[in-house]
Amino acid sequence: MAEALVRFEGVRKAYGPAASGYAVKQLDLSVEKGELLTLLGPSGSGKTTTLMMLAGFEQPSEGRIMLEGRDIARLPPHKRGIGVVFQSYALFPHMSVAENVAFPLEVRGIARAERAARVARALSMVRLENYGGRRPSQLSGGQQQRIALARAMVFEPPIVLLDEPLGALDKALREEMQYEIRALHQRLGLTMMYVTHDQAEALTLSDRIAVFEGGLVRQLAAPRRIYETPANAFVAGFVGENNRLPGRIIGSEGNITRVALDCGPVVEARIVDTGGAGDRCMVAIRPERIAVAPVEADDIGEGALPATLQEAIFQGDHIRLRLSIGQGGEILAKRSVGGGALPEPGGAAAVAWDAKHALAFAI
Numbered sequence: 001m002a003e004a005l006v007r008f009e010g011v012r013k014a015y016g017p018a019a020s021g022y023a024v025k026q027l028d029l030s031v032e033k034g035e036l037l038t039l040l041g042p043s044g045s046g047k048t049t050t051l052m053m054l055a056g057f058e059q060p061s062e063g064r065i066m067l068e069g070r071d072i073a074r075l076p077p078h079k080r081g082i083g084v085v086f087q088s089y090a091l092f093p094h095m096s097v098a099e100n101v102a103f104p105l106e107v108r109g110i111a112r113a114e115r116a117a118r119v120a121r122a123l124s125m126v127r128l129e130n131y132g133g134r135r136p137s138q139l140s141g142g143q144q145q146r147i148a149l150a151r152a153m154v155f156e157p158p159i160v161l162l163d164e165p166l167g168a169l170d171k172a173l174r175e176e177m178q179y180e181i182r183a184l185h186q187r188l189g190l191t192m193m194y195v196t197h198d199q200a201e202a203l204t205l206s207d208r209i210a211v212f213e214g215g216l217v218r219q220l221a222a223p224r225r226i227y228e229t230p231a232n233a234f235v236a237g238f239v240g241e242n243n244r245l246p247g248r249i250i251g252s253e254g255n256i257t258r259v260a261l262d263c264g265p266v267v268e269a270r271i272v273d274t275g276g277a278g279d280r281c282m283v284a285i286r287p288e289r290i291a292v293a294p295v296e297a298d299d300i301g302e303g304a305l306p307a308t309l310q311e312a313i314f315q316g317d318h319i320r321l322r323l324s325i326g327q328g329g330e331i332l333a334k335r336s337v338g339g340g341a342l343p344e345p346g347g348a349a350a351v352a353w354d355a356k357h358a359l360a361f362a363i
């Protein structure tokens, strides 16, 4: 197997005395050449700390970081040759766009003619070839962030690090930029490490996602796998919407377990990481996996549960249904517009799902 481009090996980081806790508790993680790896997690989970240690602005307390097979512990940031883009664009306001993009080349002593050619190429990559003469203040937020990206790529670093680069942009522009970054990554074969707390952004952009919680990676996998087969209750709750129904295990057969939900009904679910009979667990079911029909409780088929439709909200491309089940249980379902009859709000309904789409997790 080819050597990974970057390897974190047993890395830990405490900002103060170790007794007061680690921002990164234990990190063994590789970034493969040409991939876009996203660090996804809530605020304070250790994503920026991880990125800063790779960039060289923070030192690990333990462990080592390898870049292209070399331990980089002793290299200062500017000798690592890594491109970095932060949420705040951090462009130099007194320089033109072209001068901003040329800056990393100047620091590296690249000759003027070569510099001009590379700046022109980098600006055309981010589709701003005609903006070289402007000042950053004359550009929109999205354009400034594209310049920051051009500046991070212009010296052809082995890896570009991006820390919440779209956080300051509005939703529409953020989505447009996500596709643009993805296209750049694919077209140029750029290796990128991308930090975000936005799970939809991570799903859109990434080749692989490392889900962080409390300074640990809780799952590392391709987006589809993270979404369809979360490894634990935290990932199931953090990535995408999920119904999370707490209960107690009655018994298991093969990889299917029977769970008595706290709200009353007994359901079957696929075992992900659960204990044995009597243990607490959480059953997670995606809203789009739940079928809803307008049926009286007497007519309900096997495996379906009686429910009451509380609310149906039209969302343009789908309808969100809020239903109650058992004693105080609540379920969210999504269905496409024109997906068949629904009960009136307050009316009786039946909800059903395939047991393979219900996942049981230890809690």
Ligand code: ADP
Pocket (backbone or CB within 6 Å): 015, 016, 023, 041, 042, 043, 044, 045, 046, 047, 048, 049, 050
């Ligand atoms: P994220 O980027 O996932 O929001 P961070 O890596 O910024 O998380 O922070 C992880 C933990 O480390 C948090 O508890 C944060 O308060 C702490 N932390 C981050 N930077 C510093 C610092 N410079 N000094 C002390 N503590 C810090």
Ligand code: MG
Pocket (backbone or CB within 6 Å): 047, 048, 049
């Ligand atoms: Mg951060």
